Amino acid sequence: MTNHPLTCKEILQQINLLIDGELEAELCDQLEKHLRECDNCRVVVNTTTKTIELYQEIKGQDQLPEDVRKRLYLRLNLPEPRRDL
Amino acid sequence: MDRQSTGTNDISLDALRSGSREAFAQLVERYSPSIYRLALRITGNSQDAEDVLQETFLKAMNALSDFQGRSSVSTWLYRIAVNESLMLLRRQKRANTIPVELENDENQDGESETLEIEDWCCLPEKELLSSESRAFLDQALNQLSPRLKMVFQLRDIEGLSIQETADALELTEANVKTSLMRARLKLRELLTGYFHEKLSGRAA
């Protein structure tokens, strides 16, 4: 990151927008150009994106346990909807 | 990435307000998994998470007729769940418990000057999502401050918008954005440290 430290820092300040695809077109072009030429920033952006993806993928392992669900409907005194989606 | 906000479009607010049990059961069915995950994340304990889950929907059931509709029903549910979780933690507060306030954590959670640069994206899915890696992901997220943890959980895992996350946690949107960036970079750093070892193991 020694070649253009200011620009790298700026890139990382925009990392949220970059990841969420909310950058204005003009700024986006500049950033994309930088990312093509700067390995370090590209790695940071890619690994941050991958980090988020991994968390989204493992979300499924924390489903509501069946017994917890049953007790919830019991406590709320509601009939359990059928789960045949 | 799926960035759809979690809408309640097809659950009628009028039906909910007028006390329709069917509509309420639909609401429970739709949001109980994410409310449970959030409570589990904050309390770190499945019994507590279950208590929070039940209290959240009981409170919602009793308060629905007063629901103003200034935020969406889902955001309102998350807000109740966050408050219930924090209240429960406060009640159990022992000498060694984590701080339970949504305190401002500016300048914490390492905004380190140097970034670890290691491209571990190329590791096979099998390794990225092994049971050991999954356990590490969980542990890494638990290392964040309560605020960063909750912002990341709601925005990036449950897919709420910035505005919905701000409403649920009663923070400003600017605060959510800052916390989100910190959380993402901190997790990236922790994961880089972890996967770095996997990469060097492969090279050896």
Ligand SMILES: [Zn+2]
């Ligand atoms: Zn750069």
